[in-house]
Amino acid sequence: MIRYLLKRLFWMVPLLVGISLISFLIMHLAPGDITTTEAGFNPKASEESRQKLREIYHLDEPLIVQYGLWLKRMGTLDFGTSFASHQRPVFWEKKDDQGNVTPGMIQEALPITLLINVLSLVLIVVIALPLGVISAIHQNRPPDRAITVFVFVGFAVPGFWLALMLMYWLGVVNPWLPISGLHSLGHENMGMLGRLWDLGRHLAIPVFISALSGLAGISLFVRNGMLDVLHQDYITTARAKGLPENTVIYRHALRNALLPLITLLGLSIPGLIGGSVIAESLFAIPGMGKLFYDAVLMRDFPVIMGILTIGAVLTLLGNLLADLAYAWADPRVRRGVMQ
Amino acid sequence: MIDAMTGEPSGLIPMIAGESAASTIASNIFNTLLKYDKNLELEGELAKSWKISSDQKTITFTLKPGMKWADGAPLTSADVLFTWKLVTDDNTRTPYGADYKLVVKAEAPDPGTFRVTYGQPYAPAMDSWAGLQVLPEHILKGQDINTTSFARKPIGSHYYQLGEWKNGERISLVRNPNATQGQARIDRLVSRFIPDPASQFLELMADNIDTMGLSPIQYARIFPAREELNRKIALYKELGNAYTYLGFNLKHKPFDDKRVRQAINYAIDKQELIDGVLLGLGEPVASPYKPGTRWTNPNLRPYAYDTEKAKALLREAGFEDHDGDGILDRDGKPLAFEILTNQNKQREMSAVLIQRRLKEVGISVNIRVLEWASFIGRFIKTGEFDAVVLGWSLSLDPDQYGIWHSSQQAPGQFNFIGYNNPKVDRLLEQGRLELNPDKRMKIYHEFAATLLEDSPVVYLFAGYGLPAIHKRVKGIDNPAPPAGIGHNAYEWYIPAPLRRTEISAQ
Numbered sequence: 001m002i003r004y005l006l007k008r009l010f011w012m013v014p015l016l017v018g019i020s021l022i023s024f025l026i027m028h029l030a031p032g033d034i035t036t037t038e039a040g041f042n043p044k045a046s047e048e049s050r051q052k053l054r055e056i057y058h059l060d061e062p063l064i065v066q067y068g069l070w071l072k073r074m075g076t077l078d079f080g081t082s083f084a085s086h087q088r089p090v091f092w093e094k095k096d097d098q099g100n101v102t103p104g105m106i107q108e109a110l111p112i113t114l115l116i117n118v119l120s121l122v123l124i125v126v127i128a129l130p131l132g133v134i135s136a137i138h139q140n141r142p143p144d145r146a147i148t149v150f151v152f153v154g155f156a157v158p159g160f161w162l163a164l165m166l167m168y169w170l171g172v173v174n175p176w177l178p179i180s181g182l183h184s185l186g187h188e189n190m191g192m193l194g195r196l197w198d199l200g201r202h203l204a205i206p207v208f209i210s211a212l213s214g215l216a217g218i219s220l221f222v223r224n225g226m227l228d229v230l231h232q233d234y235i236t237t238a239r240a241k242g243l244p245e246n247t248v249i250y251r252h253a254l255r256n257a258l259l260p261l262i263t264l265l266g267l268s269i270p271g272l273i274g275g276s277v278i279a280e281s282l283f284a285i286p287g288m289g290k291l292f293y294d295a296v297l298m299r300d301f302p303v304i305m306g307i308l309t310i311g312a313v314l315t316l317l318g319n320l321l322a323d324l325a326y327a328w329a330d331p332r333v334r335r336g337v338m339q
Numbered sequence: 340m341i342d343a344m345t346g347e348p349s350g351l352i353p354m355i356a357g358e359s360a361a362s363t364i365a366s367n368i369f370n371t372l373l374k375y376d377k378n379l380e381l382e383g384e385l386a387k388s389w390k391i392s393s394d395q396k397t398i399t400f401t402l403k404p405g406m407k408w409a410d411g412a413p414l415t416s417a418d419v420l421f422t423w424k425l426v427t428d429d430n431t432r433t434p435y436g437a438d439y440k441l442v443v444k445a446e447a448p449d450p451g452t453f454r455v456t457y458g459q460p461y462a463p464a465m466d467s468w469a470g471l472q473v474l475p476e477h478i479l480k481g482q483d484i485n486t487t488s489f490a491r492k493p494i495g496s497h498y499y500q501l502g503e504w505k506n507g508e509r510i511s512l513v514r515n516p517n518a519t520q521g522q523a524r525i526d527r528l529v530s531r532f533i534p535d536p537a538s539q540f541l542e543l544m545a546d547n548i549d550t551m552g553l554s555p556i557q558y559a560r561i562f563p564a565r566e567e568l569n570r571k572i573a574l575y576k577e578l579g580n581a582y583t584y585l586g587f588n589l590k591h592k593p594f595d596d597k598r599v600r601q602a603i604n605y606a607i608d609k610q611e612l613i614d615g616v617l618l619g620l621g622e623p624v625a626s627p628y629k630p631g632t633r634w635t636n637p638n639l640r641p642y643a644y645d646t647e648k649a650k651a652l653l654r655e656a657g658f659e660d661h662d663g664d665g666i667l668d669r670d671g672k673p674l675a676f677e678i679l680t681n682q683n684k685q686r687e688m689s690a691v692l693i694q695r696r697l698k699e700v701g702i703s704v705n706i707r708v709l710e711w712a713s714f715i716g717r718f719i720k721t722g723e724f725d726a727v728v729l730g731w732s733l734s735l736d737p738d739q740y741g742i743w744h745s746s747q748q749a750p751g752q753f754n755f756i757g758y759n760n761p762k763v764d765r766l767l768e769q770g771r772l773e774l775n776p777d778k779r780m781k782i783y784h785e786f787a788a789t790l791l792e793d794s795p796v797v798y799l800f801a802g803y804g805l806p807a808i809h810k811r812v813k814g815i816d817n818p819a820p821p822a823g824i825g826h827n828a829y830e831w832y833i834p835a836p837l838r839r840t841e842i843s844a845q
Contacts, residue, residue, distance in 0.1 A: 056432060183505070283538065
């Protein structure tokens, strides 16, 4: 088991180098750099001073040298500092000689995005599981049809439109919920509970919107898994033994139907750190999606590379985790891994 | 008072940060030597007065006495000198050093005097001293300006100082008790970062923000239709800082021919663009200066919409429809070109309207919309374009040497349309050497007239800025003077019963 784990971890290194090299090259294929985007069209900014900036950031060196420099820094786990954002550290906070702490950009954006995505994933699973089970039990009968229509409408409705409508109805016409942002003014003066309540109210619409579009996938997955299992011989056996229908469904069928869901959830781990640009702009949430999008528009290479690298690491770890969880849940797979 | 901005500043030292969000907020924190008054004439801010030597090379600023930084330390000419050294230092990562590097000698002979000497007279200098925000030497000395944490907790001297900066969410400014220019009447300014204009508008409707810049649609369509909004929100109109133009690549045929450029100018209906793109909320311009300021030549009129004249000029230039396909041609080549523009709705719509009008006189136009960085990198820098729809600012200082002088055509410089007119070159050079505003005005009036006649670009329109402000904010000048409504923002006030409780409670 340990050997298997070590082997998998070891193989991640060349994969990561490959991924980072490809993302580095593709990113630099896009025309322009920070000096074109930052002050590129201001007549007060002269070409000489822009050339000077290019030298400071090593943007005048050949690509492969730039990649080498980046790799060298990454060797010491140094993600560097942003070109655009007043040299803020890309990943984690830094302390200067006077003890002033500058928080890292990913450090600040990641928890927000994680919180929203985890909440919405929990919401999705909590709602989609019963929906899927109900659909499977009532296959092709009205409850099944109704649920299918509902989840597909949720999947198909444009999120930004629904978000704007909800913001309008729940924020302007009936001012029950805040419209955008994460904290109210005066947030500092609230008690612990007050703050949580405030944050929850701000997150209500964004989490709902992002959960709605995810319902379809998981609930149909559960439904199909259930249907497969319900047609198995051992279910017929269980029924023939005269077990109550609930026991048949929840003890015997559901457990086996959930196995494929583990893979699906494992694979969604890397997705947890990616935010949606549209939702984050709409709700004025300073998360990962906005950070990445702005960095691409600004050609802020250290930030782009930082996010891509962390994303790649998480994707690989997510795959590994899914495999391990699968092995833990299914004895047949476990034997395969052990050998 | 709470406003909304689309972007977050990266830091609050404007010479380093560079983006407009940074300068908007920093201009409430830092002072400059000079400033523009409501009619866009220069007046002193930190400087009480200034004197220009008879050879026009030396400017001596006398500072107002007894000024202090927000932390109580005295603000003197040494701080100004220190700031000048910073902006001209080769290690400072700023793109804005060029103007200040022309100073051959800067000195602070006593705490109340700052003197700069130029190698030769340099008229835009005055404007540059209205743009350099003075930084405190006693805090920044010995620090690396590029990485200092000062950018995130600045100490300034203007009306406000930083209260709280919540990354990605908002910046709060509180009144600076030591402000050099007197006390502002509003206690707290909060800028929330809301990237999406639709969300901003919802927040405005729900009373969660007090002001935002409206789009023409919101101003001209939504507001008139909603009684309840007009009851609580006041709309203002001020001339914007930029104009949109159609620029030709003068090195490409047939744009080297003045008659073709003029014909296109006549064939475009500017009023139609203003009505269609801006819903009437803009003005035509005939020179690259703000209408109503001294640099604008009052005798100039934009080219009228006149298709007959356009057709006649094209015929004169040798273009006729020989093959009967509706497109003019000369020497077997059809009169067709491509307009490039970046992803900007107003520019895209303008290009479409231009396309239609030019088709009526027999010119075939394609439109291509590009992302900004590729647009600049691949087409503007290399000079591989026919025509562009872009914008320039209506600069407060009339010097536009960088945009129109024939020497400024290298890749990355701003005369990318390749304009070359010896008379304009001469006028631009003269204008830089003349510090007397009245003499300078004559030079630039002539410059603008030549430019209009030559038509290297077609001025399309200058849009209005459309601020909406909650009616509880009082003391706003309406109609707006040339400098816009913000020129006296420190005199605005909110009567006590109308203040937000969550703010006044603190």
